[in-house]
Amino acid sequence: MAGAYIHIPFCKSLCGYCDFYSITDNSLKEALVQALMREASLRSSYLEGEPVETIYLGGGTPSLLEPAETEALLEAVRKNFSMDTNPEITLEVNPDDVHEGYISALKKAGVNRISLGLQSWNDKLLKYMGRRHDAAQSARALDTVLREGIENVSADLIYGLPGMTVADLKSDLEKTFAYPVKHLSAYHLTIEEGTRFGKLRKEGKLKETDEETSALMYGIIGSFCHEHGLIHYEISNYALEGYISRHNSSYWKQVPYIGLGPSAHSYDRRSRQWNVADVKKYIRAIEKGEIPSEWEELDRLTGFNEYVMTSLRTMWGIDLQHVEEMYDKELHDYLVNLSDRYIRYGLMKREKNTLILTDQGKMISDNIIAEMLSDL
Structure with a gap:
């Protein structure tokens, strides 16, 4: 078996903590979709016939794509690679991108799992992080996703934020599990160089959460998830029985995967390959029939x-x-x-x-x- 990852780097605005390759100039969206489809064709032999069991669209903000664009990308994967009969197909979604009919259209395109970037239910913390949505939009998004027929929903939360209290974390967990979410990814804030938070820390304007509080919060998450029947299957990931992320698990189990798009990584058990983290350079190279990547052999x-x-x-x-x-x-x-x-x-x-x-x-x-x- 194998996996496929598709990187959509476009964002309406940049979050203070994020160091994934992303840009706010969305003018090349249509050109990128065409390039991604072309890359799938150019690299159709990469997985050596192993059936693709999972497809994951990440970013950036994949929910900025129109459902028809998402469908075209999924069809390009189906066309160029052998497919499992029942693939897990995940799309990362920002709450404020969800509107009536959007999830129904994604489901029709083949998406059967949504990873919803809640991050917090505290509007003050959301604003501090630079998130575009508020708690009310998160609630509406969850209602819409479930009503329009995708029940395999994963929620993302961030803890260990400056100024975040244990009470804030407990509130985030309680509000998240007021809905029938099947999976939780709970990540402690990491501050990376080159991000807005990294700059604030360098200037002495950001106070990181102390280790004792971080450990306490981690324990609270584990206990809460255990009480709600979730399996703690990876350091930051929890799932109900039958809803463990097949795609993320493939990374941890050394399953081959192909990464399509700028900055996307690929792995074939023998080597690792990564595309250039520049959307313009990526599109130009793909248009010439070239793969703009570097690679290393794994000894x-x-x-x-x-x-x-x-x-x-x-x-x-x-x-x-x-x-x-x-x-x-x-x-x-x-x-x-x-x-x-x-x-x-x-x-x-x-x-x-x-x-x-x-x-x-x-x-x-x-x-x-x-x-x-x-x-x-």
């Missing part, structure tokens, strides 16, 4: 480290037998020996041949993963 150690980095974030953990078969006995023994102290500290557990982080370990997962990467 044994790079592949191993990527496996550790992605697998340890999930409830499936590190399969030691897979490590020995895919890499070698030396790396298998390296993990067994290194994991021993984490197991003693209660940060990790070993179940048969699998290493999995405990709830306590998940709270410092970045540190544990960094220490487990190998330079053998």
Whole structure:
């Protein structure tokens, strides 16, 4: 199986925290759609016939596309790649882009999963982040999505924002799960260089949430989701049974995927490839029949480290037998020996041949993963 990611970089405005490639000049939207369709044709052999099980349109703001444009992109994937009989097809949607008939048109085009960028139900925090919508628009969007027939809805929330309280977080969770959402992605704010928040931090105008509060918030999210029957299947992701994101899981399980569009990444188990993060350069190259990308071959150690980095974030953990078969006995023994102290500290557990982080370990997962990467 395989996945397909389509990057739509256009935004009406830029959020203060976002470091994904995005632009506010939407004048090239039609040209980009044509280029994306052409790239799918030019790279039709990339997945080597493996059936595409998931398609994900991310951004940027994919909900700025007209439903007919979304349908054309999905048809280009179907035309150029082998398809699974029941693919998961996700579109990221901003609440303020949802209007009557929009979701119905997406469903007709083949979209069967919506990732709704709520981020918060607090209008003050939404404004601080630079979001275009308010809480009332989030409520209307959820009502419309569910009424127009897409029941597989994932909600995005951000926590650890400057000035955000535990009460704010609990309110966000309660208001989100007042609706029958099937999946939650809850991300702690990370401040990246080159963003508005990064600039504010450099100027000393942004106070980051302390570690103790961050850990408390993370625990609250986990407990809340557990009480509502959601499975904590990845550090930042929770889902009801049967609604785990198949697309995101494919990244964590090293499933091949093709990325279409400016800045999109691709992976074929042997190498990683990424397109230029410039929509004008991307369109010009595709029009000439060229793929504007760079790539790197994945050697044994790079592949191993990527496996550790992605697998340890999930409830499936590190399969030691897979490590020995895919890499070698030396790396298998390296993990067994290194994991021993984490197991003693209660940060990790070993179940048969699998290493999995405990709830306590998940709270410092970045540190544990960094220490487990190998330079053998």
